[in-house]
Amino acid sequence: MKRFLSATLLALMISATPASCARHAGPTTAPPAAPQPAAASSTSAPPSSAQSPAPSRIPERLTDAEFWKLIEDLSEPGGSFRSDNLLSNEVWLQNVIPDLLSVARQGRVYMGVGPEQNFTYIAALKPSIVFITDIRRGNLDLHLMYKAIFEMSADRADFVARLFSRKRPDGLTTASSVREIFQAFAEIPKDEPLFEENLQAIYDHLEKTHGFALEPEDEPGIRYVYRYFGEVGPDLTYWMSGGFGPGRGGGFRNSPTYADLMTATDESGTLRSFLASEENYNVLKTLESKNLLVPVVGNFAGPKALRAVGAWVKAHNGLVSAFYLSNVEQYLNMDGIWMDFCANASHLPIDEPVHTVISRRRSRLRRRRQPQSGHECDDG
Numbered sequence: 001m002k003r004f005l006s007a008t009l010l011a012l013m014i015s016a017t018p019a020s021c022a023r024h025a026g027p028t029t030a031p032p033a034a035p036q037p038a039a040a041s042s043t044s045a046p047p048s049s050a051q052s053p054a055p056s057r058i059p060e061r062l063t064d065a066e067f068w069k070l071i072e073d074l075s076e077p078g079g080s081f082r083s084d085n086l087l088s089n090e091v092w093l094q095n096v097i098p099d100l101l102s103v104a105r106q107g108r109v110y111m112g113v114g115p116e117q118n119f120t121y122i123a124a125l126k127p128s129i130v131f132i133t134d135i136r137r138g139n140l141d142l143h144l145m146y147k148a149i150f151e152m153s154a155d156r157a158d159f160v161a162r163l164f165s166r167k168r169p170d171g172l173t174t175a176s177s178v179r180e181i182f183q184a185f186a187e188i189p190k191d192e193p194l195f196e197e198n199l200q201a202i203y204d205h206l207e208k209t210h211g212f213a214l215e216p217e218d219e220p221g222i223r224y225v226y227r228y229f230g231e232v233g234p235d236l237t238y239w240m241s242g243g244f245g246p247g248r249g250g251g252f253r254n255s256p257t258y259a260d261l262m263t264a265t266d267e268s269g270t271l272r273s274f275l276a277s278e279e280n281y282n283v284l285k286t287l288e289s290k291n292l293l294v295p296v297v298g299n300f301a302g303p304k305a306l307r308a309v310g311a312w313v314k315a316h317n318g319l320v321s322a323f324y325l326s327n328v329e330q331y332l333n334m335d336g337i338w339m340d341f342c343a344n345a346s347h348l349p350i351d352e353p354v355h356t357v358i359s360r361r362r363s364r365l366r367r368r369r370q371p372q373s374g375h376e377c378d379d380g
Contacts, residue, residue, distance in 0.1 A: 057316040058109070058128040061290035064210045071140070074308045075297040078137035085134075086142065086228055088117040089238035090326075091256040094266040094273065097124050100322065105351060108321030109313050113300070113328055115142055116261070119274035122293075123283045125322055130287060131309045133296040141221035143295035144212075148205040150288040156281045160185055165195035165230035174278045178271060182259040185234055195230040199223060234259040300325075301332055301340035310347040319351045 062070065101124060110127035112118040113134050122130055132143060153159035157172040160181055169184040176184075203219060206212050228241050237255040256264070262275045274280050287293045298305020313320060323345075332338040 054317045056128065056318050058318050059292075059316070062292060062294075064212065064291065067291035067294065068210075068212050070294055070312070071296065074131070074294070074305055074312065075140075076299060076302045076304045078297045079135040079299060081136055083238070084138060084225070084228075084241040085114050085136070085238070086225055086241050087115050087236060087238055087258055088261060089255045090117060091260065091264055093117050093261075094120060094264055094270075097121070097266055097272050098268070100124065104321045106321075108351060109318045110322050110324075111309065111320055111348075112322075112324035114139065114324075114326050116146070116274070117326075118324060119146075119284050120272060120280075121322065121324055122287070123274040123276075123280035124272060126283055127287075127321065128292070128318070130293040131296055132293070133298050133300065133305050133309065135297070135299050137215075137217065137297050138221055138225065140295040140297050141218055142225045143293070144206055144214075144218065145202060145222050145226055147288045147293065148202040150285045152201065152205060153285070155278060156275050157181055159281065160234070160275070162198055163229055164233045165191055165198050166233060167191060167194065178273065178276050179263050181275070182234055182263055186259070188233075190230060190233060192230075195226075198230075199226055202226065300328055301335075301337035301344065306341075306344040307347045310344075310349060314349045318349065320348045321351045323348070 059066075097120075100121070104125060106126045107128050108125075110118075110122055110125055110130045112121065112130070112132050114132075118130070118132055132139070134140070149159060149162045153162050155174050156178070157168055157176065160166070161168040164185065166185055166188040169188060172181055172184055199222075202222060207214060225241075228236060232240055235257045237257050239255050262273045263271070264273065265271050271277075272280075274284055284293070296305050296309065300306060310320075329338065329341075332341050
């Protein structure tokens with residue numbers, strides 16, 4: 001398998017970040033009122049994470065109406081980013097998982113940003129609920145696409161067939177390895193009629209089966225992201241969209257393919273991607289089927305989204321166990337709004353303080369490639 005230098009450095013920040021950010025004042029904009037869930041039985045504030053936590057009241061599932069209202073209540077107006085981020089470019093993203101599992105408890109709240117790399121961390125942590133916050137409405141469209149595909153696909157081979165609009169090869173079963181699955185699909189050509197059929201099934205699943213009131217831009221947004229998966233297939237890379245698409249010099253930068261990411265391992269050689277096993281796949285399928293993977297539109301340093309997520313989690317006596325930031329901290333720092341993010345993060349109810357978990361490879365890369373300063377949320 002190809003090995004590449006990750007352009008987007010991996011930072012998986014666990015618990016300690018919001019705790020250290022708590023000493024700083026928040027943005028001047030007043031935080032929004034906490035969304036009030038219908039299932040909440042008490043309006044009293046839950047105890048802090050320093051105390052013995054009250055029993056979690058995270059729902060076992062959200063109704064379709066609750067799920068869509070939660071997206072609307074938590075989200076801010078969308079913004080833009082320099083790329084589409086249809087998939088990760090972090091070939092080493094699994095290296096951090098053993099350290100992550102040693103400090104982050106399973107069954108708590110997971111937060112993240114961006115596309116499918118979250119799924120691999122989610123499969124490892126098996127959270128009770130997930131919030132993926134991204135400044136781009138396109139990321140919400142991407143996750144709605146994934147939601148429909150997870151729910152409509154019985155197993156991993158079905159999922160890959162629908163994701164890339166390829167006919168399922170004969171002989172694949174639930175016992176097939178992830179490498180066998182992607183080797184089999186590598187020989188299957190793109191299928192335009194199947195793409196159109198699958199796209200309509202995605203729309204119908206979201207709008208008719210679930211009854212979600214999609215915004216006017218969501219159907220075109222879903223078609224836009226799904227088109228790249230259908231056009232390129234398992235060879236899709238980070239650089240093939242957002243100005244680098246097919247026919248526009250796409251794919252010229254060294255970057256892992258979707259197949260590379262799914263068949264990669266951690267440093268010990270263990271397969272950990274969300275498609276590495278049926279067990280991993282079913283963690284995501286179950287969360288999606290219960291409406292417990294919630295995409296949110298918002299700026300990490302904005303006035304609403306992260307604080308509203310924190311308020312919802314607190315109202316349900318939940319604790320955030322892991323928060324995946326990718327390299328968003330670099331952009332927050334460049335824009336001079338890092339401390340606004342710190343103030344927002346201080347409103348998240350966190351698990352017991354633990355150290356920030358960063359892969360050893362990432363630490364070496366950052367020291368070698370670009371010295372960092374001003375990114376800390378505290379004074380030391």
